[in-house]
Amino acid sequence: MNRAPLKGIVPVVVVPMTRGGEPDVEGIHRHIEFLISAGVGGMWALGSASEDINMSVKQRLKVARATAEAVRGRVPVVMGSGLTSIGDILDYAEQLSDLEFHGLHVLPYDLKMGDARLIHLIETLADKLPWPLWMYHNPKRGRPFTDDIIGRVKGHHNVGGIKIGGYNLTELTRTMMHKSADFDVVGAGGGQLYQMLSLGAEAHTTSEASVFPERFIEVIEAFKQGEFSKARELQFNIIRFSKSLPRNENGEYCAEEKYMLQLRGMCDEWVNPLYRTLTDAEKAKVREALLAHGHEWARD
Numbered sequence: 464m465n466r467a468p469l470k471g472i473v474p475v476v477v478v479p480m481t482r483g484g485e486p487d488v489e490g491i492h493r494h495i496e497f498l499i500s501a502g503v504g505g506m507w508a509l510g511s512a513s514e515d516i517n518m519s520v521k522q523r524l525k526v527a528r529a530t531a532e533a534v535r536g537r538v539p540v541v542m543g544s545g546l547t548s549i550g551d552i553l554d555y556a557e558q559l560s561d562l563e564f565h566g567l568h569v570l571p572y573d574l575k576m577g578d579a580r581l582i583h584l585i586e587t588l589a590d591k592l593p594w595p596l597w598m599y600h601n602p603k604r605g606r607p608f609t610d611d612i613i614g615r616v617k618g619h620h621n622v623g624g625i626k627i628g629g630y631n632l633t634e635l636t637r638t639m640m641h642k643s644a645d646f647d648v649v650g651a652g653g654g655q656l657y658q659m660l661s662l663g664a665e666a667h668t669t670s671e672a673s674v675f676p677e678r679f680i681e682v683i684e685a686f687k688q689g690e691f692s693k694a695r696e697l698q699f700n701i702i703r704f705s706k707s708l709p710r711n712e713n714g715e716y717c718a719e720e721k722y723m724l725q726l727r728g729m730c731d732e733w734v735n736p737l738y739r740t741l742t743d744a745e746k747a748k749v750r751e752a753l754l755a756h757g758h759e760w761a762r763d
Contacts, residue, residue, distance in 0.1 A: 467540055468647045469565070469624075470680040471504025472656075475512045477670060477720050478526055479730030488521055489531045490730035494673070495533035497729055501676040504666055506534060507626070509543035511604055512670035514717050514735040516545045524558055539565035541597050541626075547572050549584065552577065566623040568597040571606040578612055585616045588618040595623030596757035600638070601651070602629050607655045610637045617646040626651050628667055632658070647752065653679075653705055657698035660686045671705070672722045675758065676728055705755040709748045713738040723753065724748055726761050751761055 476498070479490025487569065498506070508514040508530045518526070519728055520662040527542050531736030533538055542564045546552045556567060569588060571581060589596040598607040598616075608625060616622050635650070639662040641649040650659030653671040656679055660667070672679045681752035708719055713734075718741050721732045732740050749750055753761035 467539075469505050469541075469649055471502070471666055471683060472676055472677060473505040473507050473541075473666050474498055474671040474672035475510040475647065475651075475668050475669045476530065477673040477717065477724060477730075478509075478513045478515075478518075479721075479724070480733045480735065481732050482731070484733065484736040486518075486526045486529065487730060487733075488525070490709075491526065491529040492522065492533040492564045494537045494724065494729045495530065497727070498673070498676055499534070499537055503538060503672065503676050503678055503708060504532065505539040505541065506570070507543075507668045509545060510568070510599075510668075510670070511570070511585055511593070511601070512673075512715055512720075513543070514715065514738070515543055517638075517735045517737045518545065519655045520546070520551075520555065524555070527559050528562070531559075531564070536563060537726055538541075541566045541568050542594075543568045543570075543599075549587055552588060554591050564594045566595040566597040567592055568599045568626065570599040570601060572604075574606050576606050578609065580610055580759060581606060582615055585612075585622065592621060592715040595621050597623050598623055598628050600629065605763050610634075613638060617641055617643075622646070622649060628652060630655075635659070636662055638699050653659040653699070654702045656682050656701075657686065657695055660694075670720060671701070674720050674727070704752060705754070707752040709734065709741075709745045711739070712744065713742070719745075719749060724763075726750070726753070 479487040481487050489725050500637050544552050544555045551755055598608050626649050628651040639648050650664045650667040653669040656667045682697045717734050722741050725732045750761050
């Protein structure tokens with residue numbers, strides 16, 4: 464199995480959609496070509512910022528195939544399922560088993576699950592999946608992976624790594640201590656790239672990198688060159704921009720990100736039917752924030 468670590472910025476890939484909320488295959492291809500041309504290190508596909516949990520299985524399969532076809536093996540892809548039961552996840556994986564992925568990521572949604580059952584879930588899936596299993600730790604969305612659980616499962620021959628979300632520095636640090644040649648640990652969140660690089664992460668995921676990957680690549684390059692003050696200020700600028708955006712009740716930032724991608728000519732603004740697109744007033748504020756932070760592509 465592929466044990467090479469992920470490297471660089473790994474966008475949580477936004478899924479372009481049609482007005483009716485169906486995956487836009489042409490938009491997916493155009494967007495992925497843009498990301499690869501920008502120099503991303505990989506793709507975290509069908510994550511929560513991809514609106515995955517609100518798609519049907521048929522739609523997810525369509526996105527997974529379109530993503531693999533667009534990437535063509537040029538960068539690693541960690542694909543998601545968005546499913547909960549062992550049987551459904553394995554059936555989903557079987558339907559995609561002809562494709563090459565770096566791994567399949569799993570976010571357990573049952574918050575009441577005990578440690579032993581979570582370990583059983585991970586080991587059972589890892590025993591049978593055609594690619595390495597990746598765990599996704601996000602305490603806002605699913606059952607957390609404790610330090611003890613990570614220590615118990617990281618040695619499995621088909622567990623590839625973990626994406627560590629959340630904002631607890633002690634938790635992030637302890638998880639990074641599990642990183643090895645056989646078990647990868649990557650960070651998450653647009654505001655935490657610098658911190659995770661400082662802890663030793665070689666790759667970082669964020670949906671904002673779906674829109675402006677160049678800004679995150681700048682942080683990584685400055686950090687690698689030892690220009691830590693520059694990298695830190697670039698990180699602060701990303702945080703300042705994010706704080707300046709208007710937020711709506713979608714929960715996810717898909718509407719904001721789709722609108723920004725529309726400004727970049729990547730796709731239309733449409734989102735999953737559960738969510739709503741931005742109002743004209745919100746769009747004006749987003750454009751104003753983009754221009755204030757030097758994103759010249761937002762000009763008319």
